[in-house]
Amino acid sequence: MNKLSLVDTAYMMLRERMVCGELMPETLLSENELAEEYQMSRTPIRHAIARLESEGYVTALKNRGVLVKDVGGKEFLDLIEQIQSMLFYSFEMMKNPNREIYLNLDSLAAHVEVQRTAEKRNDYPLYTEHHFLFMREIVESLNNGVMLNTFDSFRDKLYMYSIVRFKRTPHIKHYSAIGINRDTLHALSNNDYNAAQEVVLSLIPITRERMLATGQF
Secondary structure (H helix, E strand, O other), X not given: OOHHHHHHHHHHHHHHHHXXXXXXXXXXXXXXXXXXXXXXXXXXXXXXXXXXHHOOOEEEEOOOEXXXXXXXXXXXXXXXXXXXXXXXXHHHHHOOOOOOOOOOHHHHHHHHHHHHHHHHHOOHHHHHHHHHHHHHHHHHOOOOXXXXXXXXXXXXXXXXXXXXXXXXXXXXXOOOHHHHHHHHHHHHHOOOHHHHHHHHOOHHHHHHHHHHHOOOO
């Protein structure tokens, strides 16, 4: 491998472990230990960490190592509001008969079904993954590459927050997002884009209420 590919490999492996909650927030990492674990020199590890720090996943502590950062409640709500705005705009565009938009309702229904099955199996990572994939398909239907890239850029932080919160509060019921997607799908199946907008406008108040109830905000 060349140095660039080693950097990418270290970056992707570390990022995946953080997003999936394997490396929980407040975990202190060591460049030396990571280099030994990944069987590479410290240089690609250091560059990977710098990239993760620029994205807000870690913070370097002078002479102490690297700390995995938490996604704060305010940041999570801000990102949810961004998704809410994207979905609302998507449904507004669907009202325009001159805008060619193809939305695969069968695919959206499949995401909801996976969520339903995952809830029965208590597979929260799979449940959460398809919650955001459902929303991503709606944004993708606009064929706006910039908007889709923006969605993808913060989706992992939303996923990370959800998984970390699930691990920290196992005594609390977490399977509520399926209601939002199910109601959205119902509205879209009836071509009722106003109703779909009403559903997504409930994202912020529902999220805020749940966070307050669980002491997350």
